[in-house]
Amino acid sequence: MIYLVFAHPYPSQSRANRALFDAVRDLPGVEVCSLYDRYPDFDIDVAAEQAALSRAQLVLWMHPVYWYSVPALLKHWFDKVLAYGWAYGDGSAALRGKGCLWVASTGGTREAYAATGIHERPFGEFSRPIEETARFCRMNWLEPFIVHGAHEINEAELAAHAASLRERLQAWLAAHDGRAGLPP
Numbered sequence: 685m686i687y688l689v690f691a692h693p694y695p696s697q698s699r700a701n702r703a704l705f706d707a708v709r710d711l712p713g714v715e716v717c718s719l720y721d722r723y724p725d726f727d728i729d730v731a732a733e734q735a736a737l738s739r740a741q742l743v744l745w746m747h748p749v750y751w752y753s754v755p756a757l758l759k760h761w762f763d764k765v766l767a768y769g770w771a772y773g774d775g776s777a778a779l780r781g782k783g784c785l786w787v788a789s790t791g792g793t794r795e796a797y798a799a800t801g802i803h804e805r806p807f808g809e810f811s812r813p814i815e816e817t818a819r820f821c822r823m824n825w826l827e828p829f830i831v832h833g834a835h836e837i838n839e840a841e842l843a844a845h846a847a848s849l850r851e852r853l854q855a856w857l858a859a860h861d862g863r864a865g866l867p868p
């Protein structure tokens with residue numbers, strides 16, 4: 685029901701994304717793929733990825749922001765998996781109507797992503813290529829879940845972000861499957 689694409693080049697060194705990933709990976713109906721663990725040589729199994737996407741109603745792209753964008757393997761995943769004749773073009777739209785939730789962390793603080801901040805513009809301006817990638821594939825772009833200041837927030841703040849993400853997915857699951865999100 686939910687396909688979580690996790691793209692951290694060094695999963696064992698991650699703090700922010702690891703906390704977010706661990707908070708949601710065990711939810712019912714969540715299928716995960718840690719891209720750098722599964723495809724260390726960048727040789728993506730396109731058919732397997734497209735099959736996983738076909739099974740999903742909600743797709744998560746979770747990663748640290750690198751150079752205002754996605755880590756290289758997630759960009760490669762976009763290039764290979766969101767293929768012409770499948771995701772878009774020639775009358776095809778395999779992802780049409782599926783939700784897309786972008787979950788990302790930044791080293792920059794919220795203040796750094798302001799007109800007067802070091803990054804000179806709101807973070808939303810950097811999200812445009814990701815958003816349009818989803819929209820071009822006719823996906824339903826949801827409000828992104830962004831954790832700013834990933835190196836500065838303390839453990840309690842990070843745990844609160846992780847809990848918030850879990851609650852958001854539980855709410856989505858409950859809304860899309862009456863049984864999901866409830867105690868067994």
Ligand SMILES: Cc1cc2nc3c(=O)[nH]c(=O)nc-3n(C[C@H](O)[C@H](O)[C@H](O)COP(=O)(O)O)c2cc1C
Binds near residue numbers: 697748753
């Ligand atoms: C190669 C590289 C590029 C980065 N580019 C950015 C960037 O453009 N903007 C930003 O706010 N942080 C940037 N960062 C900081 C990362 O986003 C930050 O380390 C990450 O979100 C922390 O998450 P983690 O604990 O899961 O690794 C960059 C870090 C690296 C290593």
